[in-house]
Amino acid sequence: MTRAPRPAGPLLLGVRHHGPGSARAVRAALDAARPRAVLVEGPPEADALLPLAADEGMRPPVALLAHAVDDPGQAAFWPLAAFSPEWVAIRWALEHGAPVRFIDLPAANSLAMTRAEENEADEDGECAPDADADAEGPAAGPAPIDPVAVLAEAAGYDDPERWWEDVVEHRAQGGEAVDPRAPFAALAEAMTALREVYGDGGHPRDAVREAHMRIQLRKAGKEFGDEVAVVCGAWHVPALGAGTTLAADRALLKGLPKVKAELTWVPWSHRRLARHSGYGAGIDSPGWYGHLFDAADRPVERWMTKVAGLLRDEDRFVSSAHVIEAVRLAGTLAALRGRPFPGLGETTDAIRAVMCEGSDVPLALVQDRLIVGETLGQVPDTAPAVPLQRDLTRQQRTLRLKPEAQERELELDLRKDNDAARSRLLHRLRVLAVGWGEPTEGRAGTGTFRESWRLRWEPELYVQVAEAGTWGTTVLSAATARAGSRAASATTLAEVTALAEQCLLAELPDALPVVMRALADRAALDADVGHLADALPALARTLRYGDVRSTDTAALGEVAAGLAERICVALPPACTGLDADGAGEMRGRVDGVHTAIGLLTGAVRSGAGPYADGPDADGLRERWTAVLHRLTARDTVAGVVRGRATRLLLDDGRLAEDDAARLMGLALSPGTPPADAAAWIEGFVGGAAGGGMLLVHDERLLGLVDAWLTGVPADLFADVLPLLRRTFSAYEAGVRRTLGELVRRGPAAGGPAATGAGPAPGTTASGFGPGLDEARAGAVEPVLRLLLGLHNDPDPDGDAPSGPAGRAANVEEPLGATG
Structure with a gap:
């Protein structure tokens, strides 16, 4: 191809980041001009990483990640998609053997400047800039302008995206310009006018960045002459062509702060490109833009076909006739709206009307899966990475646990070696505060052999891994070191017990002794029974999981046993003299201790618990049962706690039904204040305790509640109504309906409402038979x-x-x- 005549000076190609129209125009301009070198907006430290863009294992979207060596959490990203003009320029240069370089301000300076701005904001008492600021850093002063929005408003458009589509993205459908440089010249002229009016546009750091770009441009000019192409944001083009001196530019760069920075390529995602805050690039429709770039021929027809395939996969009836009609409707809407070609708005309206029958529900699926998209990029193994990231990547491949941008559920069976190894990895990452997986409620809430996780890989996790890399070079060593540090810095007993549970789940044998020493020290010094009660459930779960994972938990069992004994002694006095809020908290602690002691005694019977070599397994259970009996008998104990203790004893078979009815009768006697009686009822049958079904199947207890409720004076009924409504509204709708029918039908002759003690001899409660019907x-x-x-x-x-x-x-x- 013969080179097109070119004006003197470097070829300045001003673009919109992540614009497919700009990307096509850049490729056409480079094909026509054939420059000897290509300069791209980006951090110069990444020049050594540019050849990886041509690697077969590199698949965009990807991003350059820069982080400070001494503070990995101080990081910045430069995202690039397949339709990014910068990516197209890099690939063009590599394919044609032309040198390609980054010319923006070094990451070492931009990271240091961001840190300085954050420190200054903290000293002034202001909110620090978002740590997830983009590569250009936070802006001070007036709110930054959006050049595209200003130009769109000047052209009479109320939507900047629609204006950009009409004048740039759809230009290819109307035929390319004769001179590939013409669009860039027009855009540069518009930006020059905007810079004359708005100055830096609210981006004070741009002056420093542009000074560095001009210096790099001068260096390239000395080496390659004027046959240099520069691909940068259109906003910077007027500044790069400005007649400044080298001395003036160097003066702007003098004294800039600097940190040691490391850079690498990391995978990125379309979903992250669509976010307007944090590391997101701020485009609304990366999936649509990617389609426009890949399908320059008949893009609307291909898009409608893609949407039809998605909806068919979701079992919606979409035929080829729907596709044809949707294409026709999109074209008609574009004509009516005066647009040169159907854009995203027209295609979306057509899809809603033709394929979704006017519903936004299936359209939301199209928005999520196609318009935004779930594409996650890939980088080659040869890309630099911190040692911890390499170890994590190796384990992900070994365990066949691929990082995915789309959220997914993972069920693990810990009896299988691979699932157990997956569980260890996910728990170790949680110790390192790398939030790839979040535990969820599985099919069995108390099962020890199954775990359920919700996984989603976000690009920010690479920063978290880099931060965690300061603790070690492997996931195991880093998690062990961080667990020990957390144990030393923990301030409460509950923190240490939760950490002990994490260490056992993550199988960190070298960290567990350190955590156990901290746990023993905290437990010995903490005399608050509330803290002890909060700590015991985690220890009990830890012992239970230790039995499943064949872990030695003898030391942990001794601490748990000591805590349980101290709770049995100190809990009854702590349950007296409580206000409503304190009583509610104590009820939750009683529930937690009751469950924990059940787990501890279960571990004892399996030979793995704290009493395996000592007293019999029932000793701890008996002592706890005695504590519950004392709670039920003390009038000074809060009603919600007394009611809950009664219910726990009844469910465990440690309290006869007649005794439970007697305690209810006493609690609901006329001498008891209605508020106290309502609190007792909430403790006995409230919340998720299954009290609704208990009342359904025991009309004696239902009759007692009914008789008390109908006897509450009218002037006091309004005081107890909120508590009762909270208690009974937690029941399922079917349980509430059944209770209503039983109350409406009324008690049987001689029933509980009449005698307060159940059916008379020879009679049965209403709705119940005389005995088991074997047939x-x-x-x-x-x-x-x-x-x-x-x-x-x-x-x-x-x-x-x-x-x-x-x-x-x-x-x-x-x-x-x-x-």
Whole structure:
């Protein structure tokens, strides 16, 4: 191809970052001019990384990551997509053998300037700039202007994106200009006019950046003459062509702060490109822009076909006729709106009307999956990385745990070696504050062999990994070191117990002794029973997981046993004289301790608990049961705590139903203030305690509540109503409906409302039969056996007892075996 005649001086190609129209125009201009060297806006320290852009393993979107060596959290990104003009210029230079260099202000200076601005803001008492500021850093002074928005407003457009599409992105569909440089000349003229009016436009750091660009441009001119192409933001073009002296530019750069910085390539995502804050590049539709860049031929038809495929995958009926009609409608809308070509607005309106039947629900899927997109880039293995990142990448591949931009659920079975290794990795990353995975509630809330995670890889995690790299070169060593540091700096007992649980889940054997020493010291010095009660559940869970993961938890068991003993002694006095808020907190602690002691005694029976070599397993349980009995009998204990203690004893079979009814009767007696009685009811049947089903199946207790409620004086009813509403509104709708029907039907003759003590001899409560109906119960037995995978013959050898007891015996064993 013959080179096009070119004016004197370097070829200045002003672009909009991440604009497919600009990218196509840059490629056309470079093909026409064939420069000897290409200069691109970016940090010069990354020049050594530029050849990686031609590597087969490099797949955009990607970003240059720069971070301060002494403070990895001080970082900046320069994102590049396949449709970014800078990326197109870099690839063009590498393909044609032309030298390519970055000419922006060095990252060492920009990171230091950002840090100085943050420190200055902190000293002035102002909010520090966002640590996730983009590569250009925070701006001071007046709000920065958006040049595209100003030009769009001058042209009579109320939407800058629509103006940019009309004058740039859709220009290719109307035919390319004869001279590929013409669009850049027109844009440079517009930016010159804006710079005359707005100056730096609210970007005070631009003067320093542009001075450095001019110096680099002079150096390239001496080496390559005028056959140099510069690809930079259009806003900078007037400054690069300004007639300044070298001395003046050097004076602007004199005395700039500097830090030692390291740079590398990292994967980026379309979703991150769409964010307007933090590291995002601030474009609304990266998926649409990528499509425009890749499908210059018939882009609307190809886009509608892509949308139809997505909706079909979601089981929506979309035919080829829908695609044809949507294309026609998009073209008609563009004509009616005076646009040269259908843009994103027209195609979206057509999709909503034709393919989504006017609904925004399926359209939201198109917005998320296609207009924004879930594309995650890839960098080659040869790209520089901190040692911790390399170790993490190796483990991700070994465990087949690929980082993905789209959120996904992960179910792990810890009895499988690979799943157990995945669990260890995710827990170790949590110790390092690398938030790739978040534990969620799985299919079994208290199961120890299963874990559920929600995974999502965000580009910011590379910064978190770089920060964590200060603790070690591998995930294991770094997590071990950070756990020890956290144990030494912890200020509360609960922090140390939570850390001990994390260490066990992450299997950090070298960190656990350090954490245990800190735990023993904190437990010995802390006399607050509330702190002890908050700490015990985490220890109990840790012991339970230690049994599953075959970890030695003897020292942990001793601490847990000591805490449990101290709680049993100190808890009853601590439950007296509490206000409403304090009583609610104490009720939660009683629940947590009760569950924890159940886990501790379970570990004891398995030979792994704190009493495995000492007293019998039931000793701790008996002492806790005595504590609950004392709580139920003390009038000075808050009503919500007394009610909850009564319910826990009843559920565990440690309190007879008659005794529970007697305690309820006392709590709801006329001499008890209605507010105290309502608090007792909340503790007994409130929240997620399953109290609704208890009242459904025990009309004696329901009758007691009903009799008390109907006897509350009218002037006091308004005071207890909020508490009762909070208690009963937590029940499921079906439970509330059943309770309403039972109350509407009223008590049976001689029932609880009449006697306060249950049905009279020879009678039954309303809605309940006189006993077990074996014929009706037996009818469900075949279905139950099918669900449990049992043999059809309940007793092939004829040894099992007959009747309901025999059937229960046959069902119990498989349930116990499956845990």
